[in-house]
């Protein structure tokens with residue numbers, strides 16, 4: 001199942017991580033929620049393919065270790081989401097549709 005593009009209306013911010021919001025539910029280590037708002041990564045879908053880290057022209061993503069998560073033990077964290085230029089490459093290359101990019105959402 002892909003990331004919910006309407007997650008900002010369907011979820012609540014429950015935490016902050018590296019300067020970006022974390023949208024719940026979060027129950028570590030099995031359930032990690034969505035990281036980021038402008039550039040959002042559903043950590044519960046991400047399987048650490050790494051294409052987004054390789055392809056992002058402005059290095060928005062960094063690996064974060066997530067031991068014990070059923071999909072993968074590291075995630076592509078949108079640590080520098082404010083640098084995003086909305087090229088949509090990460091959205092296109094993610095094999096499991098874990099990423100949604102929407103600059104308007106960050107301004108809501």
Ligand code: SF4
Nearest residue numbers: 056084085087088090
């Ligand atoms: S949309 Fe482009 S610039 Fe923004 S995070 Fe994805 S790959 Fe990087």
